[in-house]
Amino acid sequence: MKKSAGRNVQETCATTSEVMAAIESLSAEDFHRLKRAAGFRIRGLGRAAQLREYGDLLGEALASTLEGAEGGAKGRKWANQRVPFVKHLLGAMRSIASHWKDTWERGPECEMPDWLMAKDGDDGETAYATDQAADVRGSPGEQYSAQELLEELDKHFAEDEDARLVILAKVEGLTVPEMVTSLQLSEKKVNAAYQRIRYFIEMKGRKGA
């Protein structure tokens, strides 16, 4: 255990060996959750993913955590007494994906590993001192496939009112509590709709969409 160099000096964070050991302790359900979450984040990035795949996002989250375990100011600290490893990685991936989008939009600058710029926060949330971007712009075809996929979702869930509402609400940027309030849908129904949408996307992905 090491004292975090971050904002909370009382917080302890995992060492390199604790991080590596945690990989071996993950369950099959954890691995499935990590892969699905990474896949959706990469799919959402579209062209901004710059040909990266789910493994790149997951690998970056781990590399950043290992960097944080070195005890310096860089990387993400895993507060292993407080946060489960899988939750930490999920938070790190969320933050990295958001950072990749920002840097892609800022244009090509010198490419640097994500962990070099990362500053740790709670549950893997990260702030960056400097931004960066890569020069690969991704496929222009992504723009069209985004529209196509949205149209397909619209068509597929035309008879599924809950799923259709959840898609529309999410596209508008509503959170689950906002959906519950404004759409008069229970949280259970929202989550069930999400599950059906996830299944559709999963099957669509396997068909090469």
Next chain:
Amino acid sequence: MPKLDKHEEELMRLMSGLADSVEEAPASEILEDAERAGVSLLDEAEEVRNVLRSAGRSHLQRKLRDSRAAYETALAEIQREADLPGSAEERRQLLEGVLRDRPQYQEIVMTAQHREFRALSDDDVTSFLRQLKILGLLPTSPANK
């Protein structure tokens, strides 16, 4: 500057929502997802574990390379120190000798603050000798001279 278009932004928000829903879903729902999609959890666990192991290995290898580079730099620094004479008096004599033989170097190392050679501290002398060495202006292996 590149920008995601309207549809891409919309899809990104939806996908973020789906990713969030995966993060928040109870274990039973995640397992149900996998079963429904016909995923072999054992094969997938092996695949994802390997992604993490590989990322960990790459990170540690890079750290080792960095450590080796730092070690070599430190070694070169020690070597540079070792090339200087062992005692303060010998170092002072060496600098004095170099500046006597080549008075033109005096302008390089002596500033207005250090006009009096005898007033130089050993740290100043060592620093000047290092500067001369870096510039290649010091005789090779002066310690042996």
